[in-house]
Amino acid sequence: MNDTLNFAGLATTPLELISFLLAITTVILNIRQLHWAWLFSIASSATYAVVFFDARLYGDMGLQFVFIAASVWGWYQWLHGAAAQPLVVTRLKRAAWGWAIAGWALGYALLAAFLDRFTDTDVPHADGFLTAGSLLGQLLLGRKKVENWIVWIVVDVLYVGLYVFKGLNLTAVLYALFVVLACIGLRAWSTIARRDA
Structure with a gap:
């Protein structure tokens, strides 16, 4: 059922392709600040957990379960925010950085x-660094901080290399697209934050 197939010249699996499409939809909806992004995030995270397990990227696999929980939290934050008011886009203060x-x-x-000691991953440091960065990016996104996009740009650029190394070529393309979308998100949210300041 999850046999290798060719998509746009890249070897992938149906599950990786579905995950890819759900993830792209998530980021596009995030840029537009549409709360439905969180539903697509939950679905994408669930399918990518399986993809990453198969690739022995256990930090990324575990991160997907955290993303599911964070997506429920983020969805609530975007709808209810602070003092029962929806969140608005703001910037981090210097100390918060x-x-x-x-x-x-x-x-x-x-x-x-943890990954080096308790798993058979061959990339514990890369996996740990990018997993920790992704957690930070998700937290900042859930609070509608402009700087989430900066974190995602750094993380996504590095993920491209990791996924090429692991043979997840379609996911590498996805993360290259994420870099472009994160740059668009940074510009759009920076404009919103300046306007609302």
Whole structure:
């Protein structure tokens, strides 16, 4: 059922292709600030969990389950926000940036050590670093912070290389598209934040 097929010259599987399409839809809806993005995020995360398990990317697989929970939280945040008001796009303060980077570094150290010691992955450091960065990006996205797009640009550029290395070529193309979409999202949300400031 999940046999290899050729899509646009790339070897992939039906499940990876479905995940790809759901993920693209998610990011496009996020840029437009449509709360339905979270539903597509849940579906994409569920299917990508299986894809990443098959590729022995256990950090990414586990991250998909966190994304499902974070998507429920993000959906609620976008609809109800603070004081029963929907969230608006804002920027992080300088101190919050410091905490965000420190959290990313700590998450990386813990995840890479765990993956190296307790799994058979061949990329524990890359998987741990990108998983921790993705958690930060998701948190900032859920709070409608402009800087989520900066985190996603960094993470997605690095993911392209990781997925090429792991033979997930369609997913590598997806993450290259994510870089472009994240740049569009950064520009759009920066404009909104300036206008609302």
